[in-house]
Amino acid sequence: MDQEFQTDVAIIGAGPAGLFAVFQCGMAGLKAHVIDSLDQIGGQCTALYPEKPIYDIPAEPSILAGELIEQLEAQASPFGPVYHLGQQVVKINGQEGAFTLTTSKNTLIAAKAIIIAGGAGAFGPNRPPLENIETYEGTSIFYAVRNRNGFSGKKIMIAGGGDSAVDWAISLADIAQQIYVVHRRDKFRASAASLEKLHELAATGKVEIITPAQLEKLDGENGILTSITIADLDGNTQSRDVDILLPFFGLATELGPIAEWGLVLDHHQIKTDQGTAQTSVTGIYAVGDMAIYPHKLRLILTGFAEAAQAAHHILTRRNPDKAQHFEYSTTKGIPSNS
Numbered sequence: 004m005d006q007e008f009q010t011d012v013a014i015i016g017a018g019p020a021g022l023f024a025v026f027q028c029g030m031a032g033l034k035a036h037v038i039d040s041l042d043q044i045g046g047q048c049t050a051l052y053p054e055k056p057i058y059d060i061p062a063e064p065s066i067l068a069g070e071l072i073e074q075l076e077a078q079a080s081p082f083g084p085v086y087h088l089g090q091q092v093v094k095i096n097g098q099e100g101a102f103t104l105t106t107s108k109n110t111l112i113a114a115k116a117i118i119i120a121g122g123a124g125a126f127g128p129n130r131p132p133l134e135n136i137e138t139y140e141g142t143s144i145f146y147a148v149r150n151r152n153g154f155s156g157k158k159i160m161i162a163g164g165g166d167s168a169v170d171w172a173i174s175l176a177d178i179a180q181q182i183y184v185v186h187r188r189d190k191f192r193a194s195a196a197s198l199e200k201l202h203e204l205a206a207t208g209k210v211e212i213i214t215p216a217q218l219e220k221l222d223g224e225n226g227i228l229t230s231i232t233i234a235d236l237d238g239n240t241q242s243r244d245v246d247i248l249l250p251f252f253g254l255a256t257e258l259g260p261i262a263e264w265g266l267v268l269d270h271h272q273i274k275t276d277q278g279t280a281q282t283s284v285t286g287i288y289a290v291g292d293m294a295i296y297p298h299k300l301r302l303i304l305t306g307f308a309e310a311a312q313a314a315h316h317i318l319t320r321r322n323p324d325k326a327q328h329f330e331y332s333t334t335k336g337i338p339s340n341s
């Protein structure tokens with residue numbers, strides 16, 4: 004059955020910009036519902052690099068991406084956001100003050116304003132074209148490392164030639180029984196320092212680099228991998244006993260339905276007014292990686308500031324005749340969460 008909700012602001016995307024938008028809306032007295040196509044909050048930070056340290060978050064000299072998301076969630080929680088995860092917003096109807104969003108699970112959300120914090124668009128991993136791959140996903144095949152210690156003592160095959168593949172091969176070599184790195188070219192696209200480290204580990208036998216080669220076939224039972232066949236460019240095959248496969252072939256991102264909502268776009272981003280974060284449609288805002296204006300910096304901290312601008316502008320538009328007295332959080336405080 005369809006579910007229907009009503010809120011002040013619907014936020015599309017639960018990445019760092021969307022989560023901070025919940026806080027900023029809350030401070031402006033606006034309730035928020037947040038929708039994300041992924042089944043967890045955090046956007047790129049959780050899906051792609053939860054255990055990597057970020058160094059350019061103000062007042063946090065170093066914070067793991069996953070930890071940043073936990074903090075943002077905690078900061079937003081006094082305002083009681085409602086999360087609708089594992090569903091994509093596919094349609095928007097209406098106008099400022101009376102929008103309706105429809106999701107891929109037929110959830111209907113009526114909202115007075117919309118903040119699109121959709122990052123690079125609804126995204127998912129680029130999957131290698133292997134038969135029955137879906138039966139191993141989440142048990143033996145992972146597109147991101149969420150719990151490094153869960154791979155302790157395992158035989159791990161990492162596929163890909165970029166930073167993620169090389170960095171995780173190095174990081175997991177400490178705890179894995181064996182690491183295989185499979186890449187279809189001899190050359191990797193990772194930093195020189197990381198490559199040097201990878202070759203040092205290969206010299207010890209802890210890591211085996213197999214190039215040029217690609218994944219050919221998965222073997223196992225009940226979602227548990229036992230071995231993987233790989234093939235060179237001439238089709239010659241060999242196999243390795245493997246418990247875990249980590250394919251790092253990047254993200255498939257697509258604007259998807261967002262491209263059909265009548266917003267003025269610049270390539271795959273939504274044009275916004277830099278002062279208010281409003282898009283070409285009154286009442287619809289865009290923040291974070293999805294928003295574009297001259298000299299835009301695609302950084303988490305930029306998204307935070309844009310979220311504040313959007314929330315303040317929504318408040319101003321809701322009460323056009325009332326002078327808005329800007330108040331610092333130190334003056335205003337936050338609601339008690341208990």
Ligand SMILES: Cc1cc2nc3c(=O)[nH]c(=O)nc-3n(C[C@H](O)[C@H](O)[C@H](O)COP(=O)(O)OP(=O)(O)OC[C@H]3O[C@@H](n4cnc5c(N)ncnc54)[C@H](O)[C@@H]3O)c2cc1C
Pocket residue numbers: 015016017018019020021038039040041045046047048051052056057058059090091092093120121122123124125126259260261290291292293301302303304306
């Ligand atoms: C490896 C790596 C390292 C990085 N390091 C840094 C760093 O050190 N410092 C820094 O500032 N930045 C860094 N970044 C960039 C940073 O992660 C992004 O700038 C940030 O995640 C953007 O946040 P966002 O909230 O705008 O979007 P995202 O984090 O991309 O989240 C957007 C969310 O919106 C969802 N979505 C999109 N469309 C829909 C839809 N129609 N319906 C429902 N959900 C939808 C997506 O599923 C996604 O979860 C790094 C990025 C990567 C990949």
